[in-house]
Amino acid sequence: MKTRNLLFPIALIAVAVIFQSSVLFNENNSVAGDLNIPENVKSVLDNKCFGCHNTEAQSDKAKDKLLLDKLGDLSKTKLIAKLGDIAEVAGEGSMPPEKFLEQKPEKKLTEDEQKLLVDWAEKAADGMLN
């Protein structure tokens, strides 16, 4: 009887903990910001770009070019410019860099993913101009 009474509060706490950690997870380990990035785009960015382009990453060069966890801090014009850069490198296939792909070939963008990123970045930039 007693365990039954405890079940509800425990479940509640469990839900709260899971919710909290998922929020934390989002803040620390993936692309955030108020860009309203569609899930499919976000998952490509998270899987193939975020590893180098986040505040905690190793490479200063990558961090200097783009911080996916800080997109929300950019001014409107900077954000439009960054989206343009993303569309450009995704379109050319110059990112992830070849040297990196030699170590991790699974990180290469597929053609569909390239197109997805380009379309998204261009549309998002245009959206901010209207």
Add this chain to the structure above:
Amino acid sequence: MKILKITIWVVLALFVILQFIPNTYPEVVKSNEHDLIQAGMVPGEIEQILRTSCYDCHSNETKYPWYAYIAPVSWLVVRDVKQGRTDLNFSEWASLKSRDKIKLLDEIAEEVDEGNMPMPIYTITHGGASLDDNQKQVLVKWTEDMMNNILGD
């Protein structure tokens, strides 16, 4: 002494042969309907800077100096003008999408601020083309004004 003489002759002969290797110069077009300056979109001070420091590579109005016609220098000139026009061509400015204009303006500000542009190989031979701190500041401020104008459209 004989070896020196032969070497000089060989080098000279090579130099002459180099001149016969074909080299396609990006065309010079003076009147461009979509040109940034010709569209009357920039203040005089900026026009002056752009024409002196940027337009040889970043427009269709390239002024080729005499040595641009002598190999192997000519190859460098042609390569840089081609690359310059591909990356940013002010003669096509008005035909660009707004988002591309903002991307380029942001890039201009960065390149100028960091002193990467104009390129050293250009300023060595074009003394007046290097930008002093004041000119850099003026140019960066202009890119910001332009970007805000585009946003406000």
